[in-house]
Amino acid sequence: MVGLAGAAGTALAQQPPGAASASAATPASGNLPPAVPEWTGKPGAPTGGKLYGVPSLYEKDVVRHLRSTDKQYFSSSTRTPLQELDGIITPNGLFYERHHGGVPEIDPAQHRLMVHGLVERPLVFTMEALRRFPSESHIYFLECSGNPSYTAYGKTAAEANGLVSCAEWTGVPLKTVLEEAGLKKDAKWIIAEGADAAAMNRSIPIEKCLDDAMLVYSQNGERLRPEQGYPVRLLLPGYEGNMSIKWLRRLHVVAEPAYTREETSKYTDLMPDGKARKFSFYMEAKSIITAPSGMQRLPGPGFCEIRGIAWSGHGKITRVDVSVDNGQTWQEARLQDPVLTRAITRFRLPWRWDGSPAVIMSRATDETGYVQPALEDLLAVRGPNYFYHNNAMTPWRIAESGEVTNARL
């Protein structure tokens, strides 16, 4: 472990006020060692008091972030509190949301998935039938392509980049179901449609449908949550989240894309020449430091582990570099195993903050060799009208006081 000489760590161990060591400590309150804390003195809550468990009352503020202006919207989003999380798995209760017609409450016994169009055998599936097919499980990230608009940087990591999460998904390879239906020669696209009030629909290239696309019914072990498409969703690893249609009810196999609203007026990139990039499916390599990050505060100079997450729609993350001097110099961070394709990868870098102002940021590289750009480089190519697919670095400013703020604000 780099930079962790004994002296560094010793400074981390906090003693009770006025005590030089624990053995000599006069506890400041009855709960401090070696005294027995009050909760040891009485039985705790009964086992099985909550047969479906919930977080501690002390974590009640760790929730998805909803912009205060968005409360009544059915087409809106909530963001994962990245700055509060560790590891690579996002718990289902904190997985980001983006809905266009609210969250339908679907009876799985009533739900049907129809496969029709350019197929030999149009088919309708119950959930029971889908669950009988051979299944797979994979850990993949999902990210909204509007994560974030470059004009909408927030104060926290959640506000800045919280439309990304990662989970273990279980379901049926879409390929298996399409083989059942039998694709006709002209089958080149599939229009996927949701059962929500927006009837969200997108055109998916047949190559992706026959590659790693999944019909997913479980997330992190249990059935999908309503917000994630219960009882079944499409999952297109590495593609912009909007295409992984939730509450999936229809797969219409066709020869040409449908040019739906969500792939023409939305989710395209208006370039400087006035033309829009369309069908820009893959989310490119990206990373963000989650600690220290905006609205957090370093307790003082000394050891600080810089922690963050990186991901790429194109495959595995191979490297993350961190700068603590506003991009002048870079150090390679440690990547936590397992590094999985199209999953979030956790990175960490030991650092000793000297107490002077600093700007820190991270830069991801994926297995294609692609390197996450600075915002300026992205804007130089795409111009000021672009909105989606911003995978620029997020710099955080650390003040002498230890307070951390978004360096772009």
Add this chain to the structure above:
Amino acid sequence: MVGLAGAAGTALAQQPPGAASASAATPASGNLPPAVPEWTGKPGAPTGGKLYGVPSLYEKDVVRHLRSTDKQYFSSSTRTPLQELDGIITPNGLFYERHHGGVPEIDPAQHRLMVHGLVERPLVFTMEALRRFPSESHIYFLECSGNPSYTAYGKTAAEANGLVSCAEWTGVPLKTVLEEAGLKKDAKWIIAEGADAAAMNRSIPIEKCLDDAMLVYSQNGERLRPEQGYPVRLLLPGYEGNMSIKWLRRLHVVAEPAYTREETSKYTDLMPDGKARKFSFYMEAKSIITAPSGMQRLPGPGFCEIRGIAWSGHGKITRVDVSVDNGQTWQEARLQDPVLTRAITRFRLPWRWDGSPAVIMSRATDETGYVQPALEDLLAVRGPNYFYHNNAMTPWRIAESGEVTNARL
């Protein structure tokens, strides 16, 4: 994919009653395709309606299993509903519980962890201090060594083997903290003590403490749940769950084990010669078929994917074999990547049930070459008095009706 010729899958796709194919279907109700279901016709619940999400109302019965006789017990357990889960991650709300003094509600700002005894520098840590240390994340299973007593086989997979779960844990390597404190020459064991009303304590060999032991504060991304030791627990990968002390408040470094109640009168194995095996730390290789499993019902002859989980305290699972003829012959199941050390591994085997009675079971092999035993083989060595550390195979009986029951009952 073995055994998945077109005809097999076609039989799986269920049509609306009376319809030969979806395109010709007369829907049985207004919700069936191609009709628009009722939930598409109206806005769903507002985005952010639940800033900490919960499962669908239709999944309300997917909860931890509590034996009806145990409701008032503070020393009791609840079991993970293995038969309802997919993949390898157990969601935090369904992670199994085993408490000896109920679940304390601990204020993390008040909680302290003391390291003392045979160390150069006794130390007391706040949670803030612990979180500043270099961190790691690992996916590990946790299993109660009483999972299950061979005399207590249940009707479902949860009842039979639900005291095992798996999660991604984040925290500080215990080694790092011990290096801060500085171990003295005679330091051979650490007595770990919890802040619950049972003051649960166990003796941990120093070799494990300096290997992969962790001080864990997060589980599946978010902070530990109260039932899992919030705000900090010990995590000893591969060891019996009881030793991974929850609500950890004290690490007493000593020269000899403490021979606490939980490592003498409990959690030992009384052998036929009247002596008890003690300090049998590692959970040996084990597996169980979770689908089809007890209380489930096959809808009829035809394709059936046999699914299950395997794990070993000694490292990686290298192979799982499945028998569909009561142990006469065996077929090798597919293992789902990633196969991680001391984590649950998901296995699957395609099978065509011919409709006649069958007994199915799985058998795990780990990287040490150890093979999961049959109960009879285990009893032959350990005799009838043994209670803990039962890693025998679990056979399920499938009746002609498709009903699945525990073949031991």
